[in-house]
Amino acid sequence: MKVCVLPGDGIGPEIVAEAVRVLEALRSDGLALEMETAQLGGSAFDVSGSPYPEATQKLARAADAVLLGAVGGPQWDALPRPLRPERGLLGIRKDLGLFANLRPALLFPELAHASSLKPEIVSGLDILIVRELTGDIYFGEPRGIEVRDGQRVGWNTMIYSESEIRRIAKVGFDAARRRNRRLCSIDKMNVLETTQLWRDVVTEVSADYPDVELSHMLVDNAAMQLVRAPKQFDVLLTGNIFGDILSDEAAMLTGSIGMLASASLDANNKGLYEPSHGSAPDIAGKDIANPLATILSAAMMLRYSFDNEEAALRIENAVKSVLAQGLRTADIWEAGKRRVSTHEMGNAVIAAL
Numbered sequence: 001m002k003v004c005v006l007p008g009d010g011i012g013p014e015i016v017a018e019a020v021r022v023l024e025a026l027r028s029d030g031l032a033l034e035m036e037t038a039q040l041g042g043s044a045f046d047v048s049g050s051p052y053p054e055a056t057q058k059l060a061r062a063a064d065a066v067l068l069g070a071v072g073g074p075q076w077d078a079l080p081r082p083l084r085p086e087r088g089l090l091g092i093r094k095d096l097g098l099f100a101n102l103r104p105a106l107l108f109p110e111l112a113h114a115s116s117l118k119p120e121i122v123s124g125l126d127i128l129i130v131r132e133l134t135g136d137i138y139f140g141e142p143r144g145i146e147v148r149d150g151q152r153v154g155w156n157t158m159i160y161s162e163s164e165i166r167r168i169a170k171v172g173f174d175a176a177r178r179r180n181r182r183l184c185s186i187d188k189m190n191v192l193e194t195t196q197l198w199r200d201v202v203t204e205v206s207a208d209y210p211d212v213e214l215s216h217m218l219v220d221n222a223a224m225q226l227v228r229a230p231k232q233f234d235v236l237l238t239g240n241i242f243g244d245i246l247s248d249e250a251a252m253l254t255g256s257i258g259m260l261a262s263a264s265l266d267a268n269n270k271g272l273y274e275p276s277h278g279s280a281p282d283i284a285g286k287d288i289a290n291p292l293a294t295i296l297s298a299a300m301m302l303r304y305s306f307d308n309e310e311a312a313l314r315i316e317n318a319v320k321s322v323l324a325q326g327l328r329t330a331d332i333w334e335a336g337k338r339r340v341s342t343h344e345m346g347n348a349v350i351a352a353l
């Protein structure tokens with residue numbers, strides 16, 4: 001298994017270093033894994049003049065999975081758009097054809113106090129949002145702003161083809177199979193034809209997954225249910241725009257940005273794995289960033305790209321164990337707990353493995 005490692009900018013190199021050490025620890029236990037490092041984002045621009053250089057493209061295309069830190073920072077904000085760090089990220093996502101975004105909202109019971117919701121509503125929350133990433137109203141044509149009858153009008157096109165819906169539905173059902181076998185598909189079929197098709201196709205795909213319980217929910221109700229009783233869900237399947245909003249809402253239920261992993265997959269389970277947070281330039285280089293989101297992203301990589309549930313669970317259980325031991329980086333620290341650095345947190349996870 002070949003992994004392309006992209007530390008990126010800001011805290012990226014610090015948190016990725018810890019995830020790499022965790023993977024190395026599993027490798028010394030027999031996990032067959034090769035890792036090669038390349039550059040992406042602002043640091044890539046600094047050395048090569050491109051946020052997604054050719055050498056990185058080659059390595060990313062040849063790899064089975066990509067592990068990324070984060071990109072961006074104020075020192076690159078003045079660059080013209082095509083050279084900016086986030087172009088590197090958009091570039092690699094497009095290049096690898098990553099159409100499925102998987103974002104778990106997982107709240108370890110020890111961190112329930114970090115949520116803005118009551119502990120009894122969120123403690124132990126474990127849901128997964130599967131969001132389509134390359135279609136929908138964000139990409140539909142035609143689009144634009146023009147003057148009609150003397151006033152400006154703006155418009156976009158919400159469009160999904162049956163094949164686009166089918167492939168994301170499969171990812172959703174497959175993910176549900178690895179979890180608690182319940183999938184809730186989100187749409188707005190009462191007013192949008194696109195999402196009537198969405199509901200029809202998802203229902204058709206469900207015939208291949210008789211072991212997964214399918215339900216449907218209108219997006220406005222889903223937004224409400226996520227803050228009212230989020231633990232009712234297992235996997236939520238959404239289009240691009242609904243998923244954009246609902247995945248941020250779900251992420252915030254946990255209140256701990258340093259804990260949230262993510263995956264973006266292509267049709268063959270090749271994936272890019274990264275924490276949901278950014279490059280945190282305000283704390284870069286201080287050895288205080290929380291590496292757990294990146295370590296949990298590495299666990300997702302083992303689960304989804306390498307089909308190694310056992311190794312994924314080993315990492316996740318190690319993370320649970322360090323939290324139970326009372327170790328906390330600054331972002332999740334509370335009185336009475338032991339504050340540790342980025343590197344110490346990595347050490348603790350490896351010890352727990």
Ligand code: NAI
Pocket residue numbers: 011015069070071072073074086089257258274276277278279280281282283288289290291293331
């Ligand atoms: P951010 O997620 O980098 O930081 C927001 C806040 O959370 C900051 O106070 C930061 O210190 C804290 N934080 C984030 N990750 C943390 C961690 N692992 N441990 C402890 N604290 C953590 O978002 P922000 O500030 O909006 O963006 C900073 C830079 O990151 C920008 O250049 C932005 O473009 C980039 N960015 C990159 C993303 C990516 O590479 N996928 C995603 C979001 C932002």
Ligand code: MG
Pocket residue numbers: 244245248
């Ligand atoms: Mg968003």
